[in-house]
Amino acid sequence: MTYELPHDLERTRYAYPVPVVPGAPPAPPGLDGGPVISGAVAQGSSTSGAATAAMVLGVLGALGGWFLLGLPCLAAIVLGHQGMSATRDGMRGGHPMAVTGLVLGYLFVVPWSMVFPLGGVGAVLNAFGR
Known part of the structure; x- marks a missing residue:
């Protein structure tokens, strides 16, 4: 040497x-x-912004989704699906956050989608005096 x-x-x-x-x-x-x-x-793998937003909106919808008409939960579902497709190949991080956003979104949208129409039916029936 x-x-x-x-x-x-x-x-x-x-x-x-x-x-x-x-x-x-x-x-x-x-x-x-x-x-x-x-x-x-050194550049590491980046986290999907849609996955992060899905988790944040899912938590926001879980905490106050009833007062916000379930809109954060609907946005969490849409962004969660986008985050899942963005992290599918493993090049970007955030897959668990996308799953969390989807679970929280669906968990609070399904009951809201049942209660909201029933409230509308009750208002219509009340308007006709039944």
Whole structure:
């Protein structure tokens, strides 16, 4: 193994020489004595915005959906299905959040969809004096 001294010792991070192996790939930036690119961050998998919104609206609908006519729950269902399709391939995160939004949305929309029409029927019957 041979060692090569860096050309500019002021720019290097380390006080020891950088090893050079014939046929080896070049060292990553920052370890070869060259300038380090600041602000470079490895990109991870992003979370689906639709899945996040589905969970937030599902929780909001569970806490106050009766007062908001079930609209957050309906939005949670729509966004939950969009989030499920966006996270299906595994390239984006948020699948559990999409499922949570769907479950909470359906859990509170189904009873609301039964109560709301019955209230309308009761109002119509009351209007006719029956």
